[in-house]
Amino acid sequence: DTGVSQDPRHKITKRGQNVTFRCDPISEHNRLYWYRQTLGQGPEFLTYFQNEAQLEKSRLLSDRFSAERPKGSFSTLEIQRTEQGDSAMYLCASSLPDRGSGGYTFGSGTRLTVV
């Protein structure tokens, strides 16, 4: 297992279209996180799964965003009716269970451009 994989690396879409991204975490990691990073900013937390359960969602995650992790392995993040403001790097990370002292392993991200 070489790390966290994200697909695609880049996505260009027209405004109003739906897009879906995939994240494959490190196999023994039961926690999976989605972040969004815009230019010149740090990553912002979107949502988090423990196994297949989505345990927390940020207020940044509008109704147009939905994330799933159906079997507790890979996860998908879907954005419906994309807007130009959705253009960003979407990062996935995974981790082992801990009491908050551990870091995450991040994927390389999916760069979304909405035109």
Add this chain to the structure above:
Amino acid sequence: GDSVTQMEGPVTLSEEAFLTINCTYTATGYPSLFWYVQYPGEGLQLLLKATKADDKGSNKGFEATYRKETTSFHLEKGSVQVSDSAVYFCALRVNQAGTALIFGKGTTLSVSS
């Protein structure tokens, strides 16, 4: 709410210069503190961490000490290399199971030979 403030960049240094990137935090609990690095075209990588006051995290010649009294976690390196050119992010995580990492805005470091 919990937050991280980093010094604004870019930071431009010559090779072998001393590096300091300032980071201060605000947290309601007792957080763990992290530095992540993002090299051009790559994902975020954990550089070092400290989980309690007065701990020093270190890796690849970089160091940072968890200072509770000044709520700081400044990143230092004695002699930077061109290969250290990257964006550096300070982050915190409250010591509670399942909590998310909260990042600063990042500081771009550019090292020239």
